[in-house]
Each structure stands twice: as C-alpha cells, then as structure tokens.
Amino acid sequence: MPQRRILSLWFPRLGAERVLRQWRGTIDVPFAVLRESGQMQVISSLSVQAEAAGLRVGQPARDAHAMCEGLLTRLQDPLAEEQFLTALRRWAGKFSPWVNQEAPGGLVIDLTGCAHLFGGEEALVKQVEDDCADLHLSVQAGIADTLGAAWALARYAGQAPNATRSGDAIDQEAYATRSRAVKRRNWERGGAAPKLVTGAANTHRIAAPAATHTALMPLPIAALRLPEPTVTSLARLGLRRIGDLLGQPRAGLARRFGKDLVLRLDQAIGAVSEPVSPAKPPLHFACRLTLPEPIGLESDILAGLDRLLPRLQQQLEAKGHGARRVRLQAFRVDQTRQTIEVGLARPSANPERIKPLLSLKLDQIDAGFGIDLLRIEAHQTEPVYQTQHKGHLDAGRDVAERLARNTSFDDLIGRLGARVGLEAITREHPGDSNIPEKTSVTMAAAWSDPAMDWVKPATPRPLEIWQPELVGAPVNPIPPAAFKWRGRHLHLKQAHGPERIAPEWWLDDPNWRSGVRDYWHVDVETGERLWLFYAHGAGLSAGWFCQGRFA
Secondary structure: OOOEEEEEEEEOOHHHHHHHHHHHOOOOOOEEEEEEEOOOEEEEOOOOHEEEOOOOOOOOOHHHHHHHHOOOEEEHHHHHHHHHHHHHHHHHOOOOOEEEEEOOOOEEEOOOHHHHHOOHHHHHHHHHHHHHHOOOOOOOEEEEHHHHHHHHHHHHHHHOOOOOOOOOOOOHOOOHHHHHOEEEOOHOOOOOOOOOOOOOOOOEEEEEOOOHHHHOOOOHHHOOOHHHHHHHHHHHOOOOEEHHOOOOOHHHHHHHHHHHHHHHHHHHHOOHHHHHHHOOOOOOOOEEEEEEEEOOOOOHHHHHHHHHHHHHHHHHHHHEEEEEEEEEEEEEOOOEEEEEEEEEEEEEEEEEHHHHHHOOOHOOOOOOEEEEEEEEEEEEEEEOOOOOOHHHHHHHHHHHHHHOOOHHHHHHHHHHHHHOOHHHHHHHHHEEOOOHHHHHHEEEEEHHOOOOOOOOOOOOOOOOEEEEOOOOOOOOOOOOOOEEOOOOOEEEEEEEEEEEEEEOOOOOOOOHHHEEEEEEEEEEEEOOOOEEEEEOOOOOEEEEEEEEEEE
16 A cells, blocks of 8 residues: 655745736835724735735734735725635646645645656646646645645744744844753754755655654644644743654643644644545536726616526526525626625525525625626525435425415515524524423524424423522421512512423432422512522522513
C-alpha cells in the first residue's frame, strides 16, 4: 500500500485577486477587500502592492487609508469568494479525484498514488504554481503524510514563531547567556528555521515521507489550527514551536488547555486519522433572467419572478425536491448585487407560495442605477415525496390527503418568518415527563407538525409556572391557614388536593433534590388561586413553596 500523501493549497490573497482578475490588470495600485466587523470595516484580503506598502489583514480601514494614500478598496462578497473557490476545486481535480475545500481560502488534495503521474511531488507543485500564475493567483503549497502537517507547511513553513516578549525565550536572553549556549542549533537561538529539503524554490514546504515530526518541530504553535487565545496562552509559558509540545505530558496539556490541543497535535503527527473526503457535487436549483434594459421598479421585479419561478419549479419537481430557503439576487449595472432570502414553513416548489414571501422583502433591494440581471436559487431543499413503492389504493389515498391538506397556516408561518425569522415562531409539544417544568417542549413551528397526542394531566396546570418560591408557613403538610408570599400576608379560603409528584430517580435534577412534593390548588381571600406544594425533604429542604398561579 503506498504511503499516504496530502497536498494543501492556500490562496492567501484570494479575495483581492478574485476582484483584480475581473479588472484584467487595468488597476496597478494598492488594493484591499474590506469586511464588516462590528461598527467598523477591517481588511480581509490584500494585493501584493498593498502588502508591500505595510498593510496587514485585520487592520481597520481608516488606518490603512492613513498609511497608504492611494489605496483602492471594495467590500467583501463572501458568496462570490466561495463560488470562486469551488471553481478552483474543480480545477484541482486534474491532480487527484479526492479534493475538498478548506476554510478560509484553501484546498486539500489526497495525492496518494497520483504524484508520479506528474513527475513527482516537486514537479506537481511546480505545475500548481504555473497554473496559478496563469490564473493571476498567489498560492502556497505544502505536502506531508497528514492533513494537519500539510496545512501547517502550506501556511507557516519558513516563518518564525510569534515574538511574545515574556523574557523566557532563547532569543530574548542576555548576550552572555547566549554566548555560552554554543551547542544549541542556530534556529533555536532565534535564527531562521532550516529547510526540510533542498533543491527547488518551494521544496522546503514538502516533508519527506515518514518525516512528519521533523517537518513540524520548527513551526509555530499556530500551525496546529488552534484558537488564538490558546496560542497566546502557550506562548506566555514559553511554548512557541510545535517541537516544544511534542515532549510535554499529554494529560497536563489536556487538563490545562482542553482536549482540542491534544487532538490537533495527534492529527498533525498522524496518531489520529483525518481522512480527505471528496466534496459531493450538490444539487443545484437556480435560474436567471438577463434583461435587455435596466429596471428599478418593484412591479418589474415581480414580472421577472413570474418568469423565473416556473422554471425553478420545473427543476425542483424533476428531482422530487421542494425549496426550504430561496435566495433572490439582483445584479446592478455597477457590477454589485443586492440579495434577499426567504424561508418556507414547508418545502414546496409552488410559485404561488414562494412569490408572496419574496414580495415582502423587495423593499430591501436598492436598484441603484438599474438592475440588468435577476437570479433565483433554492439553496436549501428537501425531498417532498417518499420513494417507497405503493399500490394503487395507497397511492390514491396519499394523493387525496395532499390535495385536501390546507396550506394556509403554513403560508402564514412563512409570511411571519419573512419578517421576524422562522426560528422566532414556535409551538409547544408534549414532553415525556410528569415533572411540571418538563410537560412541554418548545419546537420551531416551521420544522415540526402540530401535536395531536396531548395527554391532559390528572389535575389542571396553572397558566403561569415559575421556579419554586419560598412560602412563609409552618413546616406541616396540612395547608396553612395563613402564610407569607412575595412580602404579602395571605389568608387561606379553600384548598384542593393534594397531587403527589415524585422526582425522576434516574436523573439528578437540582430542583428536585427536596424529594416528593404534594401540590395543592389554594384559593386566598384576595381572589388569587395559587399552586403551592409541600416538599417532603429533610432539614432545610422541607417546607411550602409556590410555583404557579391560575388565571
């Protein structure tokens, strides 16, 4: 069986170079792509000229314009970047059929048994660099036995660890101390990390087979795909390179920094497998309408929907699917787009159920100088029929049920969801418990059916239920003639009960450690009807509590 080899490709300037490709080299000034971050805009991608000017990813836009006067910027389009990366994934299929995407801006390829077809791994990397140069893209490649090591080499090979000035690093020691450390290797004293293989210009990113440990040792801790707080905490302890972690006790690392650190380390060295699964081509349901003249009125967009939705219905019905979420994109003449999305309470391909939802959000589209292209896509779908074969009688009954089903309530949920979000519309379902707080379960109305099997409890439940509140009364299971609750002195008029409820012995619920409860319906002289219970607990747990109030 051949040695497993993984190729990781990283496109560090994907967002900026995607836009520059559209301009076909007509712009030769520093360029940056911005993304929204809270109340400000920060840089998400840079061109080569902008990076040479001293700008960096994550820098606020106002600081970048102050440092680089001629900086040209555009807002980030995450959907377009994802689609562009998908196109690059199809291109990478020429090297191996096992290709998948890595966020952000990367591809992972399983090269096992494929590199010799291109003259070896170095020749394959050279082919990748040449193809990307023709596409006007910057790329960094890394090859290793594991996915984690290849990912680390592609992004961090040749880089020095982050310089955290804590005073305990070798490169921060006094000169006299460093002069006595003659047996230390140069890169351990703060110099550049050694190349793993000599030869071609990019071969230091190729780890030889069975040399994963050697390749990972000089790399910084961030190459393990760890969160930034974990990397910072490790650096404060003087652990800046992966080699510093390899000799540490695993139990102590997991106890202090969590299991993710140990998992990432094991994945990188190959102790835990991390397979490369080829991306499955998704079902694609979309259609577009190119307009001869720009439009800007809502009535014109609705007329375009009347042409697009029947075509989308044909695509969905051909695959037996119904749309759950529909996205409408309006492309403007200034090469920008406006997007709206709606969700349906039930999967459907019927234009009469999709169009009213989209019309509710058309006021969010700013036509600008005009819209010259409309595109509609069902990006989240579900099957709308069962694949099980049935006889004529059963099939006829199913058809009759579908035709008789009233979709008005589902359409109402869809309209409300277009305004407030489908997740905000909920319904109650019965819970499998006699505990008052667990007798119902809140579920999203769009992803659940109405409950038909409600079983009423032995005694009515109050309209309002809250956490038990202490009642000032004698510790006696007989309902008190007078008691104090919420700072008021109340007098008993009549009481009905008790209803005894025992805790679930197979669960450790802190609220039910007081043991068995006797619930009473208590009417007081002020006209209120309260839900009191007496807890048969030991010591301080026993006593009277109020948990609800009837209407």
